[in-house]
Amino acid sequence: xxxxxxxxxxxxxxxxxxxxxxxxxxxxxxxxxxxxxxxxxxxxxxxxxxxxxxxxxxxxxxxxxxxxxxxxxxxxxxxxxxxxxxxxxxxxxxxxxxxxxxxxxxxxxxxxxxxxxxxxxxxxxxxxxxxxxxxxxxxxxxxxxxxxxxxxxxxxxxxxxxxxxxxxxxxxxxxxxxxxxxxxxxxxxxxxxxxxxxxxxxxxxxxxxxxxxxxxxxxxxxxxxxxxxxxxxxxxxxxxxxxxxxxxxxxxxxxxxxxxxxxxxxxxxxxxxxxxxxxxxxxxxxxxxxxxxxxxxxxxxxxxxxxxxxxxxxxxxxxxxxxxxxxxxxxxxxxxxxxxxxxxxxxxxxxxxxxxxxxxxxxxxxxxxxxxxxxxxxxxxxxxxxxxxxxxxxxxxxxxxxxxxxxxxxxxxxxxxxxxxxxxxxxxxxxxxxxxxxxxxxxxxxxxxxxxxxxxxxxxxxxxxxxxx
Amino acid sequence: xxxxxxxxxxxxxxxxxxxxxxxxxxxxxxxxxxxxxxxxxxxxxxxxxxxxxxxxxxxxxxxxxxxxxxxxxxxxxxxxxxxxxxxxxxxxxxxxxxxxxxxxxxxxxxxxxxxxxxxxxxxxxxxxxxxxxxxxxxxxxxxxxxxxxxxxxxxxxxxxxxxxxxxxxxxxxxxxxxxxxxxxxxxxxxxxxxxxx
Numbered sequence: 001x002x003x004x005x006x007x008x009x010x011x012x013x014x015x016x017x018x019x020x021x022x023x024x025x026x027x028x029x030x031x032x033x034x035x036x037x038x039x040x041x042x043x044x045x046x047x048x049x050x051x052x053x054x055x056x057x058x059x060x061x062x063x064x065x066x067x068x069x070x071x072x073x074x075x076x077x078x079x080x081x082x083x084x085x086x087x088x089x090x091x092x093x094x095x096x097x098x099x100x101x102x103x104x105x106x107x108x109x110x111x112x113x114x115x116x117x118x119x120x121x122x123x124x125x126x127x128x129x130x131x132x133x134x135x136x137x138x139x140x141x142x143x144x145x146x147x148x149x150x151x152x153x154x155x156x157x158x159x160x161x162x163x164x165x166x167x168x169x170x171x172x173x174x175x176x177x178x179x180x181x182x183x184x185x186x187x188x189x190x191x192x193x194x195x196x197x198x199x200x201x202x203x204x205x206x207x208x209x210x211x212x213x214x215x216x217x218x219x220x221x222x223x224x225x226x227x228x229x230x231x232x233x234x235x236x237x238x239x240x241x242x243x244x245x246x247x248x249x250x251x252x253x254x255x256x257x258x259x260x261x262x263x264x265x266x267x268x269x270x271x272x273x274x275x276x277x278x279x280x281x282x283x284x285x286x287x288x289x290x291x292x293x294x295x296x297x298x299x300x301x302x303x304x305x306x307x308x309x310x311x312x313x314x315x316x317x318x319x320x321x322x323x324x325x326x327x328x329x330x331x332x333x334x335x336x337x338x339x340x341x342x343x344x345x346x347x348x349x350x351x352x353x354x355x356x357x358x359x360x361x362x363x364x365x366x367x368x369x370x371x372x373x374x375x376x377x378x379x380x381x382x383x384x385x386x387x388x389x390x391x392x393x394x395x396x397x398x399x400x401x402x403x404x405x406x407x408x409x410x411x412x413x414x415x416x417x418x419x420x421x422x423x424x425x426x427x428x429x430x431x432x433x434x435x436x437x438x439x440x441x442x443x444x445x446x447x448x449x450x451x452x453x454x455x456x457x458x459x460x461x462x463x464x465x466x467x468x469x
Numbered sequence: 470x471x472x473x474x475x476x477x478x479x480x481x482x483x484x485x486x487x488x489x490x491x492x493x494x495x496x497x498x499x500x501x502x503x504x505x506x507x508x509x510x511x512x513x514x515x516x517x518x519x520x521x522x523x524x525x526x527x528x529x530x531x532x533x534x535x536x537x538x539x540x541x542x543x544x545x546x547x548x549x550x551x552x553x554x555x556x557x558x559x560x561x562x563x564x565x566x567x568x569x570x571x572x573x574x575x576x577x578x579x580x581x582x583x584x585x586x587x588x589x590x591x592x593x594x595x596x597x598x599x600x601x602x603x604x605x606x607x608x609x610x611x612x613x614x615x616x617x618x619x620x621x622x623x624x625x626x627x628x629x630x631x632x633x634x635x636x637x638x639x640x641x642x643x644x645x646x647x648x649x650x651x652x653x654x655x656x657x658x659x660x661x662x663x664x665x666x
Binding site: 017018022023024026028037038040041044049054065066078080081083084087129130131145146147148149150152153156157158159161163195196199200227229231295316317319320323413414415422432434435436437440441 | 484485486487489491492495496497499500501502503504514519543544545548549550551552553554556571573574575578579582583632633634644645646648649650652653655656659660663
């Protein structure tokens with residue numbers, strides 16, 4: 001192939017098994033990740049049809065969405081959730097799929113464990129019945145979420161029917177100011193282009209700001225690509241990627257490693273390859289961001305005032321903002337700084353990795369959680385938890401009066417008992433602030449680990465830059 | 470999967486943008502092992518007051534919603550979580566087609582896999598449909614998949630796009646897994662070519 005190609009095209013072309021005229025492509029899946037919530041019906045149909053899992057060795061499972069984080073194991077769990085976890089265990093045993101079950105030293109949130117185990121690699125196609133599968137794109141993989149029917153397709157054939165998406169270059173230049181993190185970059189992008197701005201496209205994040213980020217920060221950005229409506233988000237692999245992967249459990253070794261490096265170095269988009277759309281953001285102008293509404297696009301710098309629905313001409317948008325502010329109990333013109341909060345949640349597949357915990361701990365060291373505020377710190381995996389404990393981060397959180405929990409999706413999706421009560425305000429490092437997401441009637445402010453940690457110690461929405469020297 | 474050909478029905482009108490799948494079906498209902506029976510949880514937190522009684526203001530609880538089979542939303546319908554349970558809940562309640570100005574990608578694919586027809590309308594036609602439905606809550610819409618047209622209350626026509634492959638699957642009521650399985654030999658050949666030495 002001589003024509004210049006984007007990374008998306010290179011990976012796409014390399015994975016098309018077949019394509020008939022007028023039909024979607026049949027795309028091969030290198031890695032299929034599964035968890036307890038979106039797989040049971042897929043396995044049930046497989047069994048009904050008398051089919052087998054085609055590639056158990058390319059399928060990896062974990063328990064994450066419903067698992068308790070209180071260290072009580074499965075004893076305290078609600079009956080239906082327990083049945084669902086048991087079903088995952090039965091399915092993995094019967095079909096020979098490796099399961100990182102609760103109790104395993106490698107269990108955790110699916111999008112945290114695959115990268116840390118070296119399962120996620122550049123150039124791969126990776127799917128999972130979970131929309132935040134876009135996380136793995138940080139490694140230069142084509143990774144996206146699928147529904148349960150598609151989970152069944154992949155189990156049976158290791159392939160998916162897919163139409164090729166368009167490419168959207170998101171170029172980010174400039175140095176990140178102090179107190180501003182990868183989470184603020186992605187919240188800034190979604191605020192700029194909207195929750196459907198990326199529809200039909202795969203983002204490729206480029207630019208000096210991206211190159212300067214470590215892998216965990218890149219994962220935070222790719223993770224929330226879905227919140228801008230994109231199919232996936234990708235970052236070209238480079239030495240940062242290769243250094244992260246070297247030596248990990250499932251990374252190639254010896255001559256395999258050298259061969260892999262050689263292939264991975266050829267993945268980045270060719271210089272003259274065109275994208276279908278593009279945007280450039282200046283990171284040096286970013287401030288700590290926070291959401292104020294009921295979708296991730298309703299966000300702004302933490303210093304700003306709530307917008308006024310009365311100033312919006314389009315009646316549908318005006319009604320949407322009014323509804324969101326009504327749900328959140330916020331007034332037009334109100335400054336969010338100083339807004340009292342009840343709960344802080346630090347965790348999730350967006351910001352539950354060791355670097356996120358270090359950021360939060362760095363701010364909370366020697367400080368106390370504000371009176372009346374409940375703070376949950378939920379490491380993204382057993383490996384992250386143990387690393388944090390080696391570094392003494394757990395002691396910092398506990399000494400401050402925060403709860404140091406076991407790994408799981410926890411309060412991001414509130415399926416395991418970790419949830420807000422109606423009306424409670426939370427600052428959360430997760431990825432969705434939809435109505436009721438973190439508990440029926442719960443009110444979510446999405447933010448970075450730094451902004452969340454600041455709110456934990458002040459008890460109110462705070463500009464973390466004022467707390468940094 | 471039930472085939473879809475031509476369908477005439479009254480409408481359930483929710484003309485707002487960015488309706489996310491957490492609203493369509495809250496996460497606490499995702500611990501099910503089945504696809505069936507989720508209709509009672511459809512839009513649970515908008516449909517029921519905190520004490521569990523039906524919220525009379527919400528469209529699903531209005532008398533004209535009874536037996537309506539076409540859901541009309543705004544733009545970016547079904548955004549957020551990939552939960553296919555959103556499609557199952559809509560269908561279990563009785564919805565056979567969703568009309569919107571745009572759909573979130575994963576929801577769109579999930580809908581097609583279950584025989585729930587996503588009807589994407591151009592803004593002008595969509596606005597006309599909303600107006601007609603607001604004027605007469607018992608108004609009916611006809612959707613004709615073979616011609617990819619809709620007939621609005623009042624008789625105006627509109628059209629909607631659909632990929633030929635998806636259209637064939639819906640018209641014939643077939644699950645594309647059969648199509649994928651028919652490529653077994655090609656998949657094996659691909660795997661052989663890409664085997665690590």
